[in-house]
Amino acid sequence: MKRLFTLLVLLGFALSMRAQIAPDKYWVQFTDKNNSPYSIGNPEAYLSERAIQRRLDYNIAIDNYDIPVNPSYIQAVAEKGATILNPSKWLNGVSVETSNPAVIQSIESLPFVQKVRVLEDDTIKHQIKEKMFLSDISLNESDNIDYRSHYGSAFPQINQLNGIDLHDMGYQGQGMLIGVCDSGYDYVDIHEVFADMYDNGRLLGTRDFVYKNGIVYTESSHGTSCLSLMAGNIPNKYVGTAPMASYFLCRTENVNSENVIEEYNWVSAAELLDSLGVDIISTSLAYLTFDDTQWNHVYEDLDGETCVITIGSEIACAKGILCVASAGNDGANEFPYISAPADGENVLTIGAVGADGQRAYFSSIGPTYDNRIKPDVMAHGYGVTVASPGEGAYYDGSGTSFSCPVLAGMAACLWQANKHLPASAIRDALRQNANNSSTPNNEYGYGIPDFKAALEMLSTEENDCFVINSLVSVFPNPSDGNAEIELKADCDVNVKVYNQIGMLLYNNDITKEMVSDLNAFLSDLNVGMYFIDVIGNNRKQIVKFVKY
Numbered sequence: 001m002k003r004l005f006t007l008l009v010l011l012g013f014a015l016s017m018r019a020q021i022a023p024d025k026y027w028v029q030f031t032d033k034n035n036s037p038y039s040i041g042n043p044e045a046y047l048s049e050r051a052i053q054r055r056l057d058y059n060i061a062i063d064n065y066d067i068p069v070n071p072s073y074i075q076a077v078a079e080k081g082a083t084i085l086n087p088s089k090w091l092n093g094v095s096v097e098t099s100n101p102a103v104i105q106s107i108e109s110l111p112f113v114q115k116v117r118v119l120e121d122d123t124i125k126h127q128i129k130e131k132m133f134l135s136d137i138s139l140n141e142s143d144n145i146d147y148r149s150h151y152g153s154a155f156p157q158i159n160q161l162n163g164i165d166l167h168d169m170g171y172q173g174q175g176m177l178i179g180v181c182d183s184g185y186d187y188v189d190i191h192e193v194f195a196d197m198y199d200n201g202r203l204l205g206t207r208d209f210v211y212k213n214g215i216v217y218t219e220s221s222h223g224t225s226c227l228s229l230m231a232g233n234i235p236n237k238y239v240g241t242a243p244m245a246s247y248f249l250c251r252t253e254n255v256n257s258e259n260v261i262e263e264y265n266w267v268s269a270a271e272l273l274d275s276l277g278v279d280i281i282s283t284s285l286a287y288l289t290f291d292d293t294q295w296n297h298v299y300e301d302l303d304g305e306t307c308v309i310t311i312g313s314e315i316a317c318a319k320g321i322l323c324v325a326s327a328g329n330d331g332a333n334e335f336p337y338i339s340a341p342a343d344g345e346n347v348l349t350i351g352a353v354g355a356d357g358q359r360a361y362f363s364s365i366g367p368t369y370d371n372r373i374k375p376d377v378m379a380h381g382y383g384v385t386v387a388s389p390g391e392g393a394y395y396d397g398s399g400t401s402f403s404c405p406v407l408a409g410m411a412a413c414l415w416q417a418n419k420h421l422p423a424s425a426i427r428d429a430l431r432q433n434a435n436n437s438s439t440p441n442n443e444y445g446y447g448i449p450d451f452k453a454a455l456e457m458l459s460t461e462e463n464d465c466f467v468i469n470s471l472v473s474v475f476p477n478p479s480d481g482n483a484e485i486e487l488k489a490d491c492d493v494n495v496k497v498y499n500q501i502g503m504l505l506y507n508n509d510i511t512k513e514m515v516s517d518l519n520a521f522l523s524d525l526n527v528g529m530y531f532i533d534v535i536g537n538n539r540k541q542i543v544k545f546v547k548y
Contacts (some may be wrong), residue, residue, distance in 0.1 A: 008370035023099035025120035050277025086268035118263035173245030179273035183253035186221030230409030241409030267312030282408035284401035286339035314423035317346035322423035326400035328364030352381025366442035380402035389527035478546035492537030
């Protein structure tokens with residue numbers, strides 16, 4: 001990956017270069033999933049309730065891609081002497097490491113092994129991975145920053161997207177789950193900007209796909225900075241675009257080298273995130289050249305179906321996930337084009353602009369090799385305030401790494417308001433309601449989205465469906481015990497109740513005669529925050545309901 005993170009300041013990356021020579025890493029490709037203990041008819045064995053519900057909500061079939069790798073195949077590979085790293089059910093194989101070539105020869109002889117591919121050769125010189133641009137200004141409270149309104153120094157990016165109205169309407173990411181794939185999250189566990197996320201249980205977990213059983217809070221703060229743009233929540237100082245969403249953090253990128261295994265790591269991580277039921281995956285990574293040049297991507301590879309990470313991204317999109325990716329920082333280079341996975345047809349690819357709305361000079365351009373417009377849309381990525389190493393440190397930096405999470409967080413809020421719609425509808429609405437939508441091009445895409453306009457369009461399009469209007473009322477709200485819902489619509493309505501992390505708890509078509517059953521359900525809920533999603537008579541309403 002050419003790191004899409006661009007701070008000229010020393011961010012204090014705690015790069016712990018490992019003293020020992022690491023064994024080489026390989027990809028073992030299996031021929032099939034025969035005789036698997038898993039089946040399409042029993043998805044509960046490998047998908048969470050939330051993941052299954054996403055498939056049901058958007059009419060997505062459970063298929064062979066969902067079936068895990070045959071565990072007996074993995075066991076047989078391990079018995080040959082290789083250390084198992086990360087299996088991938090979508091690619092039907094497993095990454096392994098070994099320093100013994102005879103082990104690989106033995107694995108190749110297994111009848112269900114199609115091929116073995118070298119992914120990382122430790123003898124090959126490592127790339128220098130950081131691409132630094134701007135700026136060395138530390139943004140601490142003592143610097144007399146003009147913190148504007150509720151959002152503080154994070155105000156420019158949400159204001160540019162016209163997203164404040166969505167927050168004011170209550171759409172701040174509640175119930176949405178965002179997966180983040182990056183290189184490390186140094187200080188996320190102690191930085192002040194994430195305290196609200198921690199205190200309210202919205203960091204649901206982490207997983208390290210680079211180091212077996214590793215801890216993600218090391219080596220790099222690139223993920224820290226990207227996460228702050230979404231999850232940061234210190235009113236009047238720094239509030240991100242999805243401050244009330246829940247998050248799951250994955251390390252897939254190794255900052256100490258550049259090898260194609262990182263694309264495979266990403267696919268394995270995306271599979272985990274899919275199985276957990278995430279709504280959005282934010283990826284501020286891009287892949288083009290590697291330490292072992294035989295794996296370098298050429299322009300012909302950027303066709304949306306060749307690069308491993310792009311293949312994985314397209315499968316994730318097919319599973320109902322909104323995949324958001326940085327365009328890349330090569331716009332001023334000899335090869336100015338987007339990298340993988342930004343070339344994916346269904347990936348929402350984000351370029352960078354400054355606060356003035358002008359394209360940043362480094363923002364990578366399209367078209368893809370098969371002549372599709374990229375990037376899709378633009379967001380603030382030049383001169384952006386981000387969290388950095390330290391318990392309360394902030395810096396100014398630039399890169400499409402930053403425009404990606406800015407947009408991803410805001411997309412979570414738009415989707416929260418229209419959860420009955422698939423990810424593709426959210427992506428299309430952003431394209432259609434951007435400032436260059438009438439003349440999209442390969443430098444600026446469809447432009448900067450107007451999220452308020454997108455919300456209004458989704459609320460009124462197609463026979464005035466889903467106009468925001470009162471279908472029900474809930475009283476008392478908040479409630480310390482019993483609550484009653486009044487059905488105001490003169491028709492049957494569909495009612496869904498979600499908890500704070502988006503798990504579906506109730507789903508039923510009700511009439512006024514059936515409201516008592518719903519009231520009993522609400523009264524039995526435990527203490528917490530819930531979202532009541534009501535659709536009926538071509539209208540839609542979401543009610544936030546709090547039990548204390």
